[in-house]
Amino acid sequence: MKRTAFFCLLVVVSSLWNTPSLAQESEDPIRVFGVVDGYWRPDDAEELGISWERITFDWSKLQPQGPGTFESSVMREEWITKAVSSGREVVGVIIGTPVWASANGQTNGVPLGLYEPIDSPNNLWAIFLRELMAQRMTANIRRWIIWDTPDIRTDDPGQPATLAGSAQDYYRLLKIANQTIKSVNSKASIYVGGLVWWNDIAAGRESFLQQFLSIVADDPSTPDNNDFFDGVTLNIVIPPALLPGITLTSDSAGDITNSVRTMLDQAGFGDKTIWITELNAVPTADPDGGLPDAPLQISLEQQADFMIQGTAMALGAGASRIAVYKLFDSNFTAGTTPPYGLLRPDNTRRPAFDTYALAIELFNTTLTATASRSQNGRLVILQQAGRTLYIVWTAHTQPVNFWVESKFRDEPTVLDSFGNALPAPRIGVGPEGINVHVIETPPAIPDANGNVIIGGSPRILILEGEPRHVWAAVGSNALQLN
Numbered sequence: 001m002k003r004t005a006f007f008c009l010l011v012v013v014s015s016l017w018n019t020p021s022l023a024q025e026s027e028d029p030i031r032v033f034g035v036v037d038g039y040w041r042p043d044d045a046e047e048l049g050i051s052w053e054r055i056t057f058d059w060s061k062l063q064p065q066g067p068g069t070f071e072s073s074v075m076r077e078e079w080i081t082k083a084v085s086s087g088r089e090v091v092g093v094i095i096g097t098p099v100w101a102s103a104n105g106q107t108n109g110v111p112l113g114l115y116e117p118i119d120s121p122n123n124l125w126a127i128f129l130r131e132l133m134a135q136r137m138t139a140n141i142r143r144w145i146i147w148d149t150p151d152i153r154t155d156d157p158g159q160p161a162t163l164a165g166s167a168q169d170y171y172r173l174l175k176i177a178n179q180t181i182k183s184v185n186s187k188a189s190i191y192v193g194g195l196v197w198w199n200d201i202a203a204g205r206e207s208f209l210q211q212f213l214s215i216v217a218d219d220p221s222t223p224d225n226n227d228f229f230d231g232v233t234l235n236i237v238i239p240p241a242l243l244p245g246i247t248l249t250s251d252s253a254g255d256i257t258n259s260v261r262t263m264l265d266q267a268g269f270g271d272k273t274i275w276i277t278e279l280n281a282v283p284t285a286d287p288d289g290g291l292p293d294a295p296l297q298i299s300l301e302q303q304a305d306f307m308i309q310g311t312a313m314a315l316g317a318g319a320s321r322i323a324v325y326k327l328f329d330s331n332f333t334a335g336t337t338p339p340y341g342l343l344r345p346d347n348t349r350r351p352a353f354d355t356y357a358l359a360i361e362l363f364n365t366t367l368t369a370t371a372s373r374s375q376n377g378r379l380v381i382l383q384q385a386g387r388t389l390y391i392v393w394t395a396h397t398q399p400v401n402f403w404v405e406s407k408f409r410d411e412p413t414v415l416d417s418f419g420n421a422l423p424a425p426r427i428g429v430g431p432e433g434i435n436v437h438v439i440e441t442p443p444a445i446p447d448a449n450g451n452v453i454i455g456g457s458p459r460i461l462i463l464e465g466e467p468r469h470v471w472a473a474v475g476s477n478a479l480q481l482n
Helices: 042-048 077-085 124-133 167-184 198-203 208-218 223-228 252-266 300-316 351-363
Strands: 033-036 052-058 089-095 143-148 189-195 231-238 273-281 321-324 368-373 377-384 387-394 400-405 413-415 426-429 435-441 459-464 470-474 477-480
Touching: 033 351, 042 077, 042 351, 052 077, 052 321, 077 089, 089 189, 124 167, 143 167, 167 189, 167 208, 167 223, 189 208, 189 273, 208 252, 231 252, 231 300, 252 273, 252 300, 273 300, 300 321, 300 351, 300 368, 300 377, 300 387, 377 400, 377 470, 387 400, 387 435, 387 470, 400 459, 435 459
Parallel strands: 033 052, 033 321, 052 089, 089 143, 143 189, 189 231, 231 273, 273 321
Antiparallel strands: 368 377, 377 387, 387 459, 400 435, 400 470, 413 459, 426 435, 470 477
């Protein structure tokens, strides 16, 4: 396949868009929703209803002293077998260079010998991968993510860089991983490590993904090797503090996924899937274990709403898989560690556990998804066998009514974020005298600076049949969304 380089820094998402997509991968249609590190609380993972989980294989911890041996306490085989026996697929992510194998003597260094031939005794990365694939615990893992956040540079503010190398170094890392892993398991799939995306935008530089795709396109050996990667993974987490000039919101799961999809398509990589392997909004305002001094304050209720909004937006933009980071607040220090977990360190559940479980239950059988927006309203339509779900919410502080075309003998069901049944919507008159179900949505709650980070609490309308026309109305002004 002929590849063309693509050099636009950011694909701009307009204020009104409608993106049709397949919400699932055809090869594995039921494995849509997952979590990171479900092995910490496997019973809760099972109750949540996830079908896969991401587990980290940290080379620097697995082999701190040198090649040939593994620290069994770092990654226990029973964690993997428990997940597999419960019907959850394990997806591995490989990170971290041991000091003894690192070009810069740190765990974010480029592995020594990386540009040596794959069978060279000096290519320490290839040697480790062969040894890892020989371990019994990896026998049931077919999908591998290579590194995490490789697009963070060493001088970026915020999160530390996990790879002190260039896009060319990362491509070599991934290419060696693809060749080595597939020499052991020809059915393996290899994915680009979770991109944070916004660091490049904040720095005003060409995106890491664009550089990577250009390098792939210039490698003459890629066409015969499926380009050495099967998809791209993204980390979309609203953190306790944002990068200067950057605002992440409920829209980000859709906006970033759409931008990556467009970038892949225009560069000639339209066959690659997109996963969101870390999705969350950190509940810094949790009275039990939150971060009260964090610049960005997100309530438990807002995190819970984001589970519905973020997963719906991701599906509408074409994400094949979605995982929440993370199931449990492990290695947690109160007042210091961001409270990511659906479960607190004392095993109590944050409300987001229940809303993510609802999203899994309601959204998992989606056949196609579309997302649309107006200035104030957001709509995601999920078409399923025999029925359609309309997920709607207000994006700003002005309430929005959504008008959904009504038909004779409709039996509408309206749910809130927790699955509680709400009163049946009233019937109104829409454009050209069409009868409509009127779904009222509450306004969003702004932060201390007046910015809306998380949209208002969503509503889920379930109707039998094919998708129908929907309008977003503020007062008497209505805009058709689909």
